Amino acid sequence: MLLNHFLILYIKRRSIFNPWWLVAFVGVNILLFLLPLRTVSSGGFFYILHHPWLTLAFIFPPALVYLVNRRFLLNNLYFEEISGRDRYKQIAEYGWLRRWGVAGELVGLEYRLILRNRNPRTYLLFSLAILAYCVAWSWPHDGHTVSVGMLFFYCIVANGAFLIRYGGEAFAWQSSYFDGLNASNIQTRDYVRSKFYIFTIIATGTWLISLLYGLLDARALPMLTAAWLYNLGCNIPVAAWCATFGYKPMDLGKGIGFNYGGMTAANSWYITLISLPPYLIYMAFAWLFQPWAGVAAVGITGGVCLLFRRWFITLVTREFFQRKYLILKGFREK
Amino acid sequence: MILINNLVKTYNSRPVIDIRHLSIESGVITGLVGNNGAGKTTLFRLLLDLVRASEGEALLQGQDVAMTETWKGFTAAYLDETFLPGYLTPEEYFYFTGRLNRLSKAGVDEALATMSAFFNDEILDSGKYIRDLSKGNQAKVGIAACLLRKPEVLILDEPFANLDPSSQHILVEMLRQLSADSRNAILISSHDLNHITGLCHRILLMERGAIIKDIDTAADTLQELAGYFRTKLAASPAAASSQPGTR
Numbered sequence: 001m002l003l004n005h006f007l008i009l010y011i012k013r014r015s016i017f018n019p020w021w022l023v024a025f026v027g028v029n030i031l032l033f034l035l036p037l038r039t040v041s042s043g044g045f046f047y048i049l050h051h052p053w054l055t056l057a058f059i060f061p062p063a064l065v066y067l068v069n070r071r072f073l074l075n076n077l078y079f080e081e082i083s084g085r086d087r088y089k090q091i092a093e094y095g096w097l098r099r100w101g102v103a104g105e106l107v108g109l110e111y112r113l114i115l116r117n118r119n120p121r122t123y124l125l126f127s128l129a130i131l132a133y134c135v136a137w138s139w140p141h142d143g144h145t146v147s148v149g150m151l152f153f154y155c156i157v158a159n160g161a162f163l164i165r166y167g168g169e170a171f172a173w174q175s176s177y178f179d180g181l182n183a184s185n186i187q188t189r190d191y192v193r194s195k196f197y198i199f200t201i202i203a204t205g206t207w208l209i210s211l212l213y214g215l216l217d218a219r220a221l222p223m224l225t226a227a228w229l230y231n232l233g234c235n236i237p238v239a240a241w242c243a244t245f246g247y248k249p250m251d252l253g254k255g256i257g258f259n260y261g262g263m264t265a266a267n268s269w270y271i272t273l274i275s276l277p278p279y280l281i282y283m284a285f286a287w288l289f290q291p292w293a294g295v296a297a298v299g300i301t302g303g304v305c306l307l308f309r310r311w312f313i314t315l316v317t318r319e320f321f322q323r324k325y326l327i328l329k330g331f332r333e334k
Numbered sequence: 335m336i337l338i339n340n341l342v343k344t345y346n347s348r349p350v351i352d353i354r355h356l357s358i359e360s361g362v363i364t365g366l367v368g369n370n371g372a373g374k375t376t377l378f379r380l381l382l383d384l385v386r387a388s389e390g391e392a393l394l395q396g397q398d399v400a401m402t403e404t405w406k407g408f409t410a411a412y413l414d415e416t417f418l419p420g421y422l423t424p425e426e427y428f429y430f431t432g433r434l435n436r437l438s439k440a441g442v443d444e445a446l447a448t449m450s451a452f453f454n455d456e457i458l459d460s461g462k463y464i465r466d467l468s469k470g471n472q473a474k475v476g477i478a479a480c481l482l483r484k485p486e487v488l489i490l491d492e493p494f495a496n497l498d499p500s501s502q503h504i505l506v507e508m509l510r511q512l513s514a515d516s517r518n519a520i521l522i523s524s525h526d527l528n529h530i531t532g533l534c535h536r537i538l539l540m541e542r543g544a545i546i547k548d549i550d551t552a553a554d555t556l557q558e559l560a561g562y563f564r565t566k567l568a569a570s571p572a573a574a575s576s577q578p579g580t581r
Binding site: 093112177325 | 385434
């Protein structure tokens with residue numbers, strides 16, 4: 001227990017400045033989940049039963065991790081020495097985004113926001129970690145494969161993790177300079193369009209990575225594609241629409257590692273709105289016909305809604321105008 | 335030009351802005367002065383449609399700011415650091431602003447070259463994000479991003495605050511040159527009466543959300559304004575209680 005306590009503290013402190021520690025932690029957990037630990041631990045337990053003096057060895061790991069924690073704290077008392085503020089910052093330009101005009105410029109702006117700020121960057125890495133968790137949970141065990149329904153659930157979660165957490169606060173991420181954005185030469189429709197574009201890029205990137213799932217279970221390929229289409233056609237407009245109700249500013253510098261992250265009732269109904277409908281559609285068609293019909297229904301729903309993307313952008317723009325002053329006022333409050 | 339008609343903003347039934355009519359013509363630098371809480375920043379936010387007006391309208395070059403977005407194409411403003419994306423380098427922000435306003439990279443570089451004295455080798459090629467710059471340098475970034483566009487309407491809220499004396503002087507010259515070169519309307523607020531009277535052709539004195547004096551700048555304007563604020567201080571309850579023998 002002490003070992004877990006000090007180990008978690010150390011990983012948490014490290015991941016504040018380097019989120020890859022969090023990814024490595026999740027990766028190791030997945031590895032431990034997949035390895036035959038039961039055989040190893042039961043063999044070790046019986047060996048210790050016959051050699052009781054070996055129990056003294058269990059004192060050393062927590063003591064060692066405690067000393068590592070202590071040394072880390074003593075060596076890093078000054079924030080600026082570990083924050084990386086003194087590193088020379090290179091200029092990054094994304095010329096290929098300019099084909100989309102002002103919306104493309106805003107996509108580049110948000111892309112840099114995600115990569116250069118702890119909070120959104122951690123969300124991105126966390127969503128990759130959730131992708132890996134889904135792989136671990138759906139891994140065939142003892143010759144049993146998971147059911148179509150359960151596998152589809154994992155595919156929906158794997159594909160939608162980033163959108164679920166990031167999408168609902170689509171405007172709040174830029175709350176620290178929202179006044180400046182609204183006073184700049186940016187038409188609101190272009191701003192909303194840029195949100196659709198950035199979510200599309202991230203959803204597509206997540207889908208492409210998640211296709212590796214197919215190496216473990218080929219059934220995942222059509223399921224992931226159906227979930228991706230649903231994200232593009234339905235979840236992105238829903239996320240953007242829900243974001244117009246978000247008046248709370250977002251702190252870009254705050255990490256989310258091991259923190260609850262301020263979940264509110266508003267967040268809860270947004271997560272429900274994003275994650276429940278595809279599964280309801282699946283269950284309805286799976287019950288009426290068969291499970292694969294449910295998967296196809298979700299994909300077709302997303303594909304059809306994708307044809308109405310321009311209409312959704314107009315709708316979200318109109319909703320934004322209706323609540324614009326509330327959003328601006330809310331973001332100004334610290 | 336900037337036109338205000340019956341513009342009122344109330345918070346909890348208390349008017350914080352109440353301007354019946356105000357017209358600021360192009361080619362004129364107008365200064366806005368007033369004590370803290372007079373409503374200067376709120377007025378700027380109303381002009382930029384960042385706050386909903388309770389009544390009335392604000393027009394920039396004839397465009398109602400609350401009804402259209404076309405005014406954004408010829409208006410540039412910097413109020414405070416909440417206008418700046420802190421995670422960009424200054425160069426990235428300048429190029430971003432330039433591309434939003436159809437300026438090429440070369441055009442932006444040319445405009446920035448004229449501001450080298452203003453930057454004092456601390457902005458360009460600093461290798462820092464805007465959030466890691468000092469407050470004064472952040473203000474320089476915001477102001478420079480406005481000036482490189484050569485806008486028809488320019489709004490700056492306390493641009494001299496946080497700037498060192500040399501930079502203040504350079505900014506005065508840059509604003510004078512901008513006003514002389516193009517027919518634009520410049521509206522700035524400041525607590526520095528020396529700069530305001532030295533730079534502005536017209537000065538508006540604001541108190542409790544209303545324009546109480548509208549002065550065409552003359553030789554004695556600085557004295558007039560200084561006298562007004564001294565009178566305000568003498569008449570305030572805080573000043574009365576701080577007099578010896580009043581406790």
